[in-house]
């Protein structure tokens with residue numbers, strides 16, 4: 334069997350959104366198809382290792398935001414290269430909430446879906462879901478999985494690594510200072526705080542060194 338034949342199947346790219354308690358989660362999916370006209374239904378295939386699919390199993394509801402050709406490449410890295418187990422992905426992109434589900438604001442099409450059946454494979458779960466609401470915006474064409482594989486992926490990787498680097502830079506820029514817990518005075522003397530004599534006192538309220546603590550500023 335030549336399994337590369339499967340790479341000839343055509344897919345779009347979507348942000349699959351779901352609710353997780355009092356927050357939202359999401360990931361990139363390409364394995365989406367319209368499965369029925371009456372009722373209007375879609376099928377979405379998710380890897381069982383993903384966090385988003387575990388939330389959909391609990392809530393039986395998800396959103397699909399259809400990505401257009403002019404999508405910010407970062408969006409695909411944000412939702413596709415990391416897990417919602419450790420990151421709040423929606424905090425990094427503009428989004429709207431409808432039917433208590435998150436939608437990527439700059440998408441070209443939007444679907445609200447309610448799961449009516451599931452099929453378990455070893456690696457994937459397929460959600461069959463009724464489309465209970467749908468709307469679109471703009472005239473832009475959709476981004477395909479082929480576009481992603483044939484060049485767009487490089488842009489995604491660049492945008493995502495730039496974002497990661499910015500985050501790391503911010504972390505290393507975080508400064509600490511010794512702050513008086515009584516009056517809030519921030520020590521900024523030339524002598525390192527640790528080397529000040531034990532008799533040193535806060536110039537504002539007069540308390541001793543022991544009432545200072547190191548805080549992020």
Ligand SMILES: Cc1cc2nc3c(=O)[nH]c(=O)nc-3n(C[C@H](O)[C@H](O)[C@H](O)COP(=O)(O)O)c2cc1C
Pocket residue numbers: 346358359360361362363364365378379380381382383384385386409412413414415416417418481
């Ligand atoms: C281009 C692209 C297509 C993807 N297609 C799918 C897909 O169809 N189904 C799926 O389960 N994961 C797919 N993924 C992988 C998930 O988006 C990825 O594993 C994500 O980090 C899961 O996040 P989560 O753990 O927060 O759910 C795709 C990723 C990319 C970059």
